[in-house]
Each structure stands twice: as structure tokens, then as C-alpha cells.
Amino acid sequence: MVMQFDASHGFLKEDIGSYQNEVSRIHKMIHEKTGAGNDFLGWVDWPVNYDKDEFERIVKLAEKLDGKFDTLVVCGIGGSYLGARAAIEMINGLYPDNGKEVIFAGNTFSSTYMSQVLSHIKDKNVVVNVISKSGTTTETALAFRMLREFMDQKYGKEGAKERIIATTDKARGTLKALADQEGYESFVIPDDIGGRYSVITPVGLVPMALMGIDIRKVMEGLLAAYQELNTDDLEKNPAYRYAVARRILQNQGYNVEMFVTYEPQLSMLSEWWKQLLGESEGKDGKGILPDSATFSTDLHSLGQFIQQGSKVLYETIFKVEKPTLDVTIPSDPQNGDQMNYLAGKNLDWVNKMACEGTLQAHVESGNVPNLIITVPDMKEYSFGYLCYFFFIATAMTCYMLDINPFNQPGVEIYKKNMFHLLGKPGYEK
Numbered sequence: 128m129v130m131q132f133d134a135s136h137g138f139l140k141e142d143i144g145s146y147q148n149e150v151s152r153i154h155k156m157i158h159e160k161t162g163a164g165n166d167f168l169g170w171v172d173w174p175v176n177y178d179k180d181e182f183e184r185i186v187k188l189a190e191k192l193d194g195k196f197d198t199l200v201v202c203g204i205g206g207s208y209l210g211a212r213a214a215i216e217m218i219n220g221l222y223p224d225n226g227k228e229v230i231f232a233g234n235t236f237s238s239t240y241m242s243q244v245l246s247h248i249k250d251k252n253v254v255v256n257v258i259s260k261s262g263t264t265t266e267t268a269l270a271f272r273m274l275r276e277f278m279d280q281k282y283g284k285e286g287a288k289e290r291i292i293a294t295t296d297k298a299r300g301t302l303k304a305l306a307d308q309e310g311y312e313s314f315v316i317p318d319d320i321g322g323r324y325s326v327i328t329p330v331g332l333v334p335m336a337l338m339g340i341d342i343r344k345v346m347e348g349l350l351a352a353y354q355e356l357n358t359d360d361l362e363k364n365p366a367y368r369y370a371v372a373r374r375i376l377q378n379q380g381y382n383v384e385m386f387v388t389y390e391p392q393l394s395m396l397s398e399w400w401k402q403l404l405g406e407s408e409g410k411d412g413k414g415i416l417p418d419s420a421t422f423s424t425d426l427h428s429l430g431q432f433i434q435q436g437s438k439v440l441y442e443t444i445f446k447v448e449k450p451t452l453d454v455t456i457p458s459d460p461q462n463g464d465q466m467n468y469l470a471g472k473n474l475d476w477v478n479k480m481a482c483e484g485t486l487q488a489h490v491e492s493g494n495v496p497n498l499i500i501t502v503p504d505m506k507e508y509s510f511g512y513l514c515y516f517f518f519i520a521t522a523m524t525c526y527m528l529d530i531n532p533f534n535q536p537g538v539e540i541y542k543k544n545m546f547h548l549l550g551k552p553g554y555e556k
């Protein structure tokens with residue numbers, strides 16, 4: 128089993144195994160596609176059913192553009208943004224040495240941010256990947272309008288055409304129409320895969336491939352998870368055990384889950400996880416609030432609350448066995464900082480000791496339940512695997528609450544109010 132789940136520090140008052148019948152029923156429902164939102168279950172068999180021709184087209188495009196740009200601007204929001212960023216940061220690290228920078232736009236209305244992006248890329252060699260399933264999301268559409276103008280001015284219409292890639296619906300939406308009209312290379316977001324489940328489609332794969340990530344390995348990891356986690360047997364399925372543990376903890380009154388990582392390059396993975404769980408589960412007045420922290424950094428800010436504050440939360444530690452890089456602590460003959468007791472040790476060992484010490488502090492003296500999910504490393508295969516792990520866990524945990532995991536009706540309300548204030552035609556009332 129590539130990923131492990133450990134609930135031994137979870138203070139669970141119910142036995143996970145006692146949920147076996149319910150889990151078996153829901154597992155069947157997911158695979159036979161009979162539950163609520165069943166027209167958005169395209170991700171379930173995607174590891175084997177994905178469009179192989181399109182996949183090869185992504186690989187070829189990345190090969191063609193390799194060395195021909197130094198800055199990739201990914202323009203998208205929510206599920207059309209977070210997964211790609213999570214993958215790129217997790218796999219490449221935050222300061223990779225590959226001569227390529229990735230910048231994200233279309234995920235905010237901040238005028239300062241957008242102005243700085245446009246000025247930052249002025250003298251760069253730029254490629255833009257615009258991503259929107261609906262093709263109508265305002266943040267993305269506005270940023271793309273500005274980026275298009277920038278690209279047309281910098282490279283001319285013909286030149287820009289070679290440098291703009293659109294990922295959108297196969298037939299509907301204004302972005303599709305625009306891409307066809309301008310002749311941009313386009314990739315398809317399948318109808319039956321919603322935004323927050325779409326990182327394993329061209330939505331995530333195109334930016335990953337452009338940033339030098341081996342997307343074949345991502346798909347291998349995804350397939351391994353599909354094979355290993357395709358069982359309703361709770362003893363054999365760590366993703367389902369995690370899903371059940373969440374429900375048990377909420378039954379015990381814990382309404383906040385803090386997703387904890389010990390690597391700054393995983394902070395965007397936490398953001399992706401937050402959308403996945405939050406948008407899937409938070410409806411009908413139900414659900415656990417997904418929150419996150421990066422330790423040990425946040426132990427110096429949030430640590431106090433977790434240790435001794437009100438008992439509203441449990442932690443899920445996302446533990447990485449092997450860091451991508453390690454560094455040995457040097458010896459200093461002066462020892463002015465009195466750090467020589469750690470000389471010769473690796474920094475990752477210190478990180479692991481911090482994790483162990485914190486677990487003990489939060490569990491034993493803080494009485495905070497801790498669940499632990501372990502992943503072998505932060506490479507492509509593990510990323511592909513963890514996507515499926517969290518998708519299947521999300522579907523299970525939501526169906527256990529009788530929630531449709533695949534819609535997001537609440538998000539539309541702010542949009543309607545904003546459209547009215549912006550004077551968008553059709554929203555006058």
C-alpha cells in the first residue's frame with residue numbers, strides 16, 4: 128500500500144470496522160454510479176479511461192515548448208487552479224533550478240496583484256495556459272482578457288496564438304468559442320469531472336507537463352491507487368478508514384479538521400485539499416470545516432491554540448517519509464549559537480523529531496485527536512496516488528453524511544450579488 132492511514136492517536140470512541148456495512152453500500156453506489164451527483168463520477172475510472180490521444184498531445188506540446196519559454200502564466204481559479212499549483216509546488220519544490228517560473232493569475236480581482244503580474248512578465252519569455260471549465264468565471268475571464276492583450280502586443284496575434292493554450296469544455300462556453308476563433312491549442316475538461324476533481328485531467332496535466340513534470344508517472348500513481356483502493360474492505364482501504372474516522376470525530380463534536388504538513392512546498396496541497404473537502408461537504412448545514420497549517424512554522428503562531436485553546440479541532444498530519452532533498456548541519460568550531468549538538472545530523476531528521484514531539488504534545492497533553500496519513504515522498508507517482516486517495520475518501524465521507532459531493536450551489540450566491548452590482552446584463556433585479 129503506497130499511502131498509510133493511522134488512527135491510533137485519534138481517540139475514536141467508535142470502532143471504524145463497525146461502519147463496514149455502510150461503507151460497502153456506499154462503495155457499491157460510487158462504482159455503480161447510483162448516488163447523488165452521479166453524472167460527475169468520471170474521475171472514478173479515469174485512471175484507465177482517460178483520453179490517451181489527448182494525453183500524448185500534452186506530452187508533445189510540452190516537448191515542443193521546452194526551452195522556448197521561461198515563464199508560464201496559469202490563468203484559472205478554484206479547481207481550475209489549485210491542483211496544478213499543488214502538484215507543481217509539491218513535485219518541483221518552491222525554488223526549482225529548472226530555468227522555468229510559473230505564475231498564477233485569474234484567481235483574484237486584486238488590481239495590485241494583476242498589475243504586478245503584468246509588469247513582472249513584461250520582459251519574460253511567456254506562455255499562457257488559461258483554464259476554465261465553464262469558460263465564464265469572472266476572475267479568470269477578466270485576467271485572461273488582460274493577458275491576451277499583453278500577449279497580442281508582445282508577440283503579435285500570430286505569435287500569441289503559438290503561446291496561448293486553452294483548457295476548457297469541449298463544446299460550451301465563451302472560452303471554447305474564443306479558443307476556436309483565435310486558433311489556440313485547446314484541451315478538454317471532461318463533462319463528468321467537476322473542477323475540484325479535475326487535476327488529473329488536462330486541467331492539471333498541461334501546466335505540470337509544461338513545468339517539466341513527468342505526467343506519465345503521475346498517471347502511474349493514479350492507476351496504482353485506483354487498483355489498490357478499489358475495495359470496500361475497510362481493513363484494506365486506508366482512504367475509506369480516513370473517511371470513516373472523520374465521521375466518527377464529527378460525531379464526537381469535532382467540527383474542524385486541521386490538515387498539517389511539515390513541508391512549505393505542500394502548503395498549496397493543503398489549499399487544494401481544503402477546496403476538495405470544503406466544497407464537497409459543506410452544504411445543508413453539515414460538514415467539517417477544513418483548515419490547514421504548515422509546521423513547524425505555524426507551531427510558532429497557531430501552536431498555542433491547538434495545544435491549549437478550545438477543543439474544536441482535530442489534526443490530520445500529512446507525513447512525508449522521504450524529503451526530496453536533504454542537507455547536513457555543519458559543525459562550527461566557535462559554537463557561538465550552541466547548535467553543535469546537532470552538527471552532522473540531517474535537517475530532515477530534525478523536522479521528523481519536531482513532528483514526533485508535536486504529536487506527543489498535542490495528543491498527550493493537549494488531548495487533540497491526531498490522524499496520520501503517510502506518503503512515501505513528494506514525487507510524481509505519490510502525487511497521482513494521493514489524488515485518488517482523497518477523491519475516493521471525499522466521496523465516501525460525503526455520502527456517509529447524505530451529501531452530494533459533486534455540486535456547489537452555495538458558491539453561486541456571491542456571484543449573483545456581484546453580477547447585480549457590476550451591472551451584468553440579466554442580473555438587474
Ligand SMILES: O=P(O)(O)OC[C@H]1O[C@](O)(CO)[C@@H](O)[C@@H]1O
Binds near residue numbers: 204206323406
Ligand atoms: O473552471 P471554472 O468553470 O472557471 O470554475 C472554477 C471554480 O469555480 C467554481 O465553480 C466555484 O465558483 C469551482 O467549483 C470551480 O473549481
